[in-house]
Amino acid sequence: MQEQFGGADPRGEALAVFLRHAAAMFSMSADETDQAAVASVGMILLDAAKNSEHLSRADQRLAVFSDAGCFESMPDGSVRVVEPDVLHRGLLRLLASPVVSGDDVLTLLAEAVEDLR
Secondary structure, X not given: OOHHHOOEOHXXXXXXXXHHHHHHHHXXXXXXXXXXXXXXXXXXXXHHHHHHOOOEOOXXXXXXXXXXXXXXXXXXXXXXXXXXXXHHHHHHHHHHOOOOOHHHHHHHHHHHHHHHO
16 A cells, blocks of 8 residues: 555666666676776666665656656566666666766666657
8 A cells, every 4th residue: 555655666676676687787897897987887776776676656767767668567566677778778878977876877867768769
């Protein structure tokens, strides 16, 4: 009942899984390239994943991701992230953005998804 009135949204949990996978990719890339900026983005993506787990249904960023087709409802009631190109391009924008927090990541990704659609 709490979810119905602004509690955590399953889309946020699905986004957290996606962001953790993205953080792992950035981390592996940083290991290969020895680039501090890439490693920093990976760490901030982990922060964004933690933040996204607690997003409420009222969070406009979730609406942006939904409108862009980034989520798919599963038969068991869970949600998974569908990885459209706009989401991947949004992740790449993080390398050139002055991102300082996980919340910034979520906002920048939502803006990128809106811009690139």
